Amino acid sequence: MDISFFAAAVVAGTPLLYAILGELITEKSGQLNLGVEGMMLMGAVIGFKMAIITGNPYLALLGAMAAGGFGAIIYAVLTVTFRANQVVSGLTLTIFGTGFASFMGQGLMGEIVPPDMKLFFADFKIPFLGDIPILGQIFFNQGILVYSGYLLTIIAGLYIYRTQIGLNLRAVGENTAAADAAGIHVSLYKYVHVIIGGVLCGLAGAYLSLVYIPSWQENVTAGRGWIAVALVIFCKWNPYRVMMGAFLFGGLDIIGFRIQKFDIHISQYIIDLLPYIVTIVILILVSVRKSHSGSAPASLGVSYFREER
Amino acid sequence: MVNISKSFGEIKANDNITFSVNYGEIYALLGENGAGKSTLVNMLSGVYTPDSGEIYVHDKKLRFSSPGDSIGSGIGMIHQHFKLIEIMTAAENIIIGQKRSFIIHRKKLKKTINSISEKYGFKTDPDKYIYDMSVGEKQSVEILKVLYRGADILILDEPTAVLTPQETEKLFTILKKMKEQGCAVIIITHKLHEVMEISDRVTVLRRGEVAGTVNTSETNPKELTAMMVGKAVDLSIDRPAILKDEVMLEVKDLSLIDRDGIKKLNRVSFNVKAGEILGIAGVAGSGQKELCESIQGLERRKRGEILFRGEDIARLTPRAIFERGLRISFIPEDRLGMGLVPTMNIVDNVIMKDYYLQKSLFLDREPARERAEHIVKMLNVHTPGIYHPVNQLSGGNIQKVLLGREIDANPDFLVTAYPTRGLDIGSSHLIYDELNRQKMKGVGVIYVGEDLNVLLSLCDRIMVLFEGRVIGTVDASTATKEDIGFMMLGGKEC
Numbered sequence A: 001m002d003i004s005f006f007a008a009a010v011v012a013g014t015p016l017l018y019a020i021l022g023e024l025i026t027e028k029s030g031q032l033n034l035g036v037e038g039m040m041l042m043g044a045v046i047g048f049k050m051a052i053i054t055g056n057p058y059l060a061l062l063g064a065m066a067a068g069g070f071g072a073i074i075y076a077v078l079t080v081t082f083r084a085n086q087v088v089s090g091l092t093l094t095i096f097g098t099g100f101a102s103f104m105g106q107g108l109m110g111e112i113v114p115p116d117m118k119l120f121f122a123d124f125k126i127p128f129l130g131d132i133p134i135l136g137q138i139f140f141n142q143g144i145l146v147y148s149g150y151l152l153t154i155i156a157g158l159y160i161y162r163t164q165i166g167l168n169l170r171a172v173g174e175n176t177a178a179a180d181a182a183g184i185h186v187s188l189y190k191y192v193h194v195i196i197g198g199v200l201c202g203l204a205g206a207y208l209s210l211v212y213i214p215s216w217q218e219n220v221t222a223g224r225g226w227i228a229v230a231l232v233i234f235c236k237w238n239p240y241r242v243m244m245g246a247f248l249f250g251g252l253d254i255i256g257f258r259i260q261k262f263d264i265h266i267s268q269y270i271i272d273l274l275p276y277i278v279t280i281v282i283l284i285l286v287s288v289r290k291s292h293s294g295s296a297p298a299s300l301g302v303s304y305f306r307e308e309r
Numbered sequence B: 001m002v003n004i005s006k007s008f009g010e011i012k013a014n015d016n017i018t019f020s021v022n023y024g025e026i027y028a029l030l031g032e033n034g035a036g037k038s039t040l041v042n043m044l045s046g047v048y049t050p051d052s053g054e055i056y057v058h059d060k061k062l063r064f065s066s067p068g069d070s071i072g073s074g075i076g077m078i079h080q081h082f083k084l085i086e087i088m089t090a091a092e093n094i095i096i097g098q099k100r101s102f103i104i105h106r107k108k109l110k111k112t113i114n115s116i117s118e119k120y121g122f123k124t125d126p127d128k129y130i131y132d133m134s135v136g137e138k139q140s141v142e143i144l145k146v147l148y149r150g151a152d153i154l155i156l157d158e159p160t161a162v163l164t165p166q167e168t169e170k171l172f173t174i175l176k177k178m179k180e181q182g183c184a185v186i187i188i189t190h191k192l193h194e195v196m197e198i199s200d201r202v203t204v205l206r207r208g209e210v211a212g213t214v215n216t217s218e219t220n221p222k223e224l225t226a227m228m229v230g231k232a233v234d235l236s237i238d239r240p241a242i243l244k245d246e247v248m249l250e251v252k253d254l255s256l257i258d259r260d261g262i263k264k265l266n267r268v269s270f271n272v273k274a275g276e277i278l279g280i281a282g283v284a285g286s287g288q289k290e291l292c293e294s295i296q297g298l299e300r301r302k303r304g305e306i307l308f309r310g311e312d313i314a315r316l317t318p319r320a321i322f323e324r325g326l327r328i329s330f331i332p333e334d335r336l337g338m339g340l341v342p343t344m345n346i347v348d349n350v351i352m353k354d355y356y357l358q359k360s361l362f363l364d365r366e367p368a369r370e371r372a373e374h375i376v377k378m379l380n381v382h383t384p385g386i387y388h389p390v391n392q393l394s395g396g397n398i399q400k401v402l403l404g405r406e407i408d409a410n411p412d413f414l415v416t417a418y419p420t421r422g423l424d425i426g427s428s429h430l431i432y433d434e435l436n437r438q439k440m441k442g443v444g445v446i447y448v449g450e451d452l453n454v455l456l457s458l459c460d461r462i463m464v465l466f467e468g469r470v471i472g473t474v475d476a477s478t479a480t481k482e483d484i485g486f487m488m489l490g491g492k493e494c
Helices: A001-029 A036-054 A055-080 A086-104 A115-121 A133-137 A144-162 A165-173 A176-181 A188-212 A224-234 A239-261 A268-288 B037-044 B065-072 B088-094 B106-120 B135-149 B163-180 B191-197 B222-228 B287-294 B316-321 B335-339 B348-350 B367-380 B395-408 B425-440 B452-458 B481-488
Strands: B002-008 B010-016 B024-031 B052-057 B058-060 B075-079 B154-156 B182-190 B201-208 B211-213 B248-255 B263-271 B279-283 B304-310 B328-331 B412-417 B444-448 B461-466 B469-475
Touching: A001 A133, A001 A144, A001 A165, A001 A188, A001 A224, A001 A239, A036 A086, A036 A188, A055 A086, A055 A115, A055 A188, A055 B412, A086 B395, A115 A144, A144 A165, A144 A188, A144 A239, A165 A188, A165 B088, A176 A188, A188 A224, A188 B052, A224 A239, A224 A268, A268 B304, B002 B037, B010 B154, B010 B211, B010 B425, B024 B037, B024 B191, B024 B222, B037 B075, B037 B182, B052 B248, B058 B287, B065 B075, B075 B135, B088 B106, B088 B135, B088 B211, B106 B135, B106 B163, B163 B182, B163 B191, B182 B191, B191 B222, B201 B367, B201 B425, B211 B222, B222 B425, B248 B287, B263 B287, B263 B304, B263 B469, B279 B425, B279 B452, B279 B469, B279 B481, B287 B304, B287 B328, B287 B412, B287 B444, B328 B395, B335 B395, B348 B367, B348 B395, B367 B395, B395 B412, B395 B425, B412 B425, B425 B444, B452 B481, B461 B481, B469 B481
Parallel strands: B024 B182, B024 B201, B075 B154, B154 B182, B279 B444, B279 B461, B328 B412, B412 B444
Antiparallel strands: B002 B010, B002 B052, B052 B058, B201 B211, B248 B263, B248 B304, B461 B469
């Protein structure tokens, strides 16, 4: 294995990073949104379409974020306002997003991202940091969206653990009744963070269609949204662990191509299975031992109604 | 509060209630379960909105549409079920929902909390996690939370329900300090002696209406009880003599190690005679729950023998015990978790224990319906009907349904854990009477309790547990509260 493998793992892990962060923030508010895959697809297709139409990378990303956010709003209205079942609503959102992407993606098949936009997303070296041996080559010779991913992770960590709003957010997810009794506007917190989560998922999708592939193909996410949902558990709802989870699975994602180079004959299908098998193993390991820190927000998936007896 | 009314579905919880509280006063709201005390203060704290009526604070008319509004006007509520987040520290819990600063300054925060603690005499470590705390400590955090916000109207909903006598004593000292500082304190309770001890004025609620307001110094427990229940009640508990000298249940060297490898029971041995009530006392978590569940057959990881009329039942499941014709009834601590299915109605809850004895494909609810009606009548359960979901009943009525079902099964042996927890005087005495009735029938009874006065007057013998060990067994007719209190803390029999 050479350094380029690890650098590629970071690239492959970046869409996961955004999606995991998005779902993590959503779950911190006590909402389990299983629509990650759907919101990613919505972001991917709208981002790509905006890129083709406008040729402007900012508009493309903005479009993707809006699309993901829009999906999240649908989910939030259903689950927060109407207190619909969260699991069913999330699954519905995924089905909706898949259909939405197929529909909007008609005629985009085979299109590629405009060259000047590729330039915008191209790798560049960060001064000083990029010169660190090995680590610099792996982490600091990347594209703009990879760097913003690092930054977002750190911001999310500070936000959740160091600010008053972050504390309130955790309170909502842990014990909604307690948060409500403390005067926190529960629905507002839920809405805002579900939508932030959707925006990040949209961004994750756009990264796939605009940077990773970068052309349009049906089902660009290929189950990454589901892996992201599982990885939130792997990361134990801690934003600082998200990078580790994302890049580990980024590595698993691309390991197949690398193994072929070494002339090792393992069925491609087995290798493709790897991320999913590891996900299952991790879920089992995580659920065996429960501790106080590192478990799910206690009110996760439970709808809240103040006057319920 | 003026002319407040509130209904839940068909149940009218509060009907035209008016009361007022002054600063520098401790004010008690007294009433039986389901009298509407909690509902009333929940409206004051903004959790519920009244159907009609007005709320004035400082002579200003206010409308609370959320708890935030209520907090803003200086009202602090300490709920019966603590609203704390287990995985956070005391300090974090205290500042939840605050708007003072964007970034959390931990050091400054700690200082502020410590200075409040000092002022009122709390001993709370701001960095301690809630899950590591005892019930008393948790309550301190709840009160600190309210004080940190600068609330000057404090509402405590059944604050002593889960406290040990010592903790209650501490709480009352703190409340008196608050009163001296000029706070208005509202305390909701159904314990008469507490009202007499701490309050200045008391309003009695009965079935959602005000039964009367009196100055505490001008009244006595008898009068208050009469107001609460609507008639004079005898407050003494009978203790009929044991009929025969026959050992019914014998436990030998029972040990239990839980999943985390902690010894919950350590070589526990005792016996219960037919027609005897054996009381079990101990600080919460001394192994009472594990002991009850072992006898019932719910715990598998145990060692030792449990002889029921000479037959070892230690390895049997609850159903296997039932099928051998041994009727052991169990009234668990966690009524809605283990005892009943909260969303099902009374009939369906009654049928659960023996539905599988029916041979037909479909359930015949007729016998269960008759039994449900019988239970409702026998124990005077307040319910809109036997087809009403049990979780919509008040705590006392839920307990009555559970007790009714277990007694209706004609048990040979009855294990009860805190059967009167959260129950008012009227319901509690109903349950004591029922236990005595079972005793007269020759049923062996285990009564796990926390109120030492009740243990001493109801039980024949009292066994004290400490950290899973039997510290000693005393004769209830000669022992004193102090003896038992001493043993509960691990001291040997004196």
